[in-house]
Amino acid sequence: MRGDDRRSGSMFSYVDIEKKVRPDHPLRTIKTLVDEALADLSGRFARLYSRSGRPSIPPEQLVRAMLLKAFYSIGSERQSMERFEFDLLFRWFVGLGIDDAVWDATTFTKNSDRLPEGDIARAFLRAVMSLPRVKRPLSSDDFSLYGTLLEAWALMNSFRPKTEDGTDKPPPGDPPAGRNGEVNFHRERRVNATHASTTDPEARLYRKGRGRKGKLCYLSHALMENHNGFIAEACLTRAEVSAERNAALAMIEDFAYRPNCIRLGADKGYDTRDFVNEARAMNVTPHVAQNLFGRRSAIDGRVTRRAGYVTSKRIHKRIEEDFGWGKEIRAMRWTHFRGLPRVGRAFSCTAAAYNLVRLSKLLAT
Numbered sequence: 001m002r003g004d005d006r007r008s009g010s011m012f013s014y015v016d017i018e019k020k021v022r023p024d025h026p027l028r029t030i031k032t033l034v035d036e037a038l039a040d041l042s043g044r045f046a047r048l049y050s051r052s053g054r055p056s057i058p059p060e061q062l063v064r065a066m067l068l069k070a071f072y073s074i075g076s077e078r079q080s081m082e083r084f085e086f087d088l089l090f091r092w093f094v095g096l097g098i099d100d101a102v103w104d105a106t107t108f109t110k111n112s113d114r115l116p117e118g119d120i121a122r123a124f125l126r127a128v129m130s131l132p133r134v135k136r137p138l139s140s141d142d143f144s145l146y147g148t149l150l151e152a153w154a155l156m157n158s159f160r161p162k163t164e165d166g167t168d169k170p171p172p173g174d175p176p177a178g179r180n181g182e183v184n185f186h187r188e189r190r191v192n193a194t195h196a197s198t199t200d201p202e203a204r205l206y207r208k209g210r211g212r213k214g215k216l217c218y219l220s221h222a223l224m225e226n227h228n229g230f231i232a233e234a235c236l237t238r239a240e241v242s243a244e245r246n247a248a249l250a251m252i253e254d255f256a257y258r259p260n261c262i263r264l265g266a267d268k269g270y271d272t273r274d275f276v277n278e279a280r281a282m283n284v285t286p287h288v289a290q291n292l293f294g295r296r297s298a299i300d301g302r303v304t305r306r307a308g309y310v311t312s313k314r315i316h317k318r319i320e321e322d323f324g325w326g327k328e329i330r331a332m333r334w335t336h337f338r339g340l341p342r343v344g345r346a347f348s349c350t351a352a353a354y355n356l357v358r359l360s361k362l363l364a365t
Helices: 026-040 043-048 061-072 077-086 086-093 107-111 120-129 243-252 273-282 307-316 319-329 339-365
Strands: 142-151 159-161 195-197 204-206 213-224 231-238 263-265 284-288
Touching: 026 043, 026 061, 026 086, 026 339, 043 061, 043 120, 061 086, 061 107, 061 120, 061 339, 077 086, 077 107, 077 273, 120 231, 120 307, 120 339, 142 243, 142 307, 142 319, 213 243, 213 319, 213 339, 231 243, 231 339, 243 263, 243 273, 263 307, 273 284, 284 307, 319 339
Parallel strands: 142 263, 263 284
Antiparallel strands: 142 213, 159 195, 204 213, 213 231
């Protein structure tokens, strides 16, 4: 019998969101891990807020909402708020009831900007990796390093000369209504010392290698443990020459200075004498790929002749899967934010989302 295409409304509705989510949904395991990690950060959240005044959006709900953006490749806060209006799964994961009002997009953005002040995104990533049932299968002495460019939300037309006081210099002439001003970059040498982006001043002009074009971007760094491929640490820096190696030493510092020597795999970009010597001073054996292009490598036969060096080079390729998940599938090739704190928060949340997806599958087996 054919059903009638009629809309039936009711004055009252009794819906239990918990029953609307199937028992074997992957987000159930992820939500359990997220709630345990957020419980450990409760004291840190309390120090970010005043004890008086009007209540704001709970920080736990802010973190859950940012994770959903990474899970489902949502580009903006406005799109997220629209999704919360009709998606019961999103409401259940964040902690909103079916009758609760959804936040305004501007209000959500203002409350989210409070989180970088306490570096909550990186703290949440560490809290997830420190959970007892998560920490058990992790490696404590085998790691891999990797860094890649994250393109800024700014066009090359915004990269303009600075004035004497350090501010940007507007282009000559009045731009047409609704358009940017005409800029002629022909035969103009543009470098970070004399130019800056008017859209994102913290972005830097950087190129990946010889023959590559320069882009306004940031440098994203990740430290992977080699046993299961989880991201143990992640951070974002300005795109500078030595930023990659300095960030690597800062990330490995929390795992170094142990009785057992740590093995650290990395690509040719880390093959410098300063980085190798500083890593060895921290009781870290650098399994760095040798860079023999017209120079002498800082890695000698004492390291390359060992079987662990070959194993580290083979496993190091796995860390590119972590960045591939975030850049190709989760829309992190181009960031949707401006400024180092907000871009770094989004990158750390994406790293935490990748670990949670992997953990849900690992714990299920």
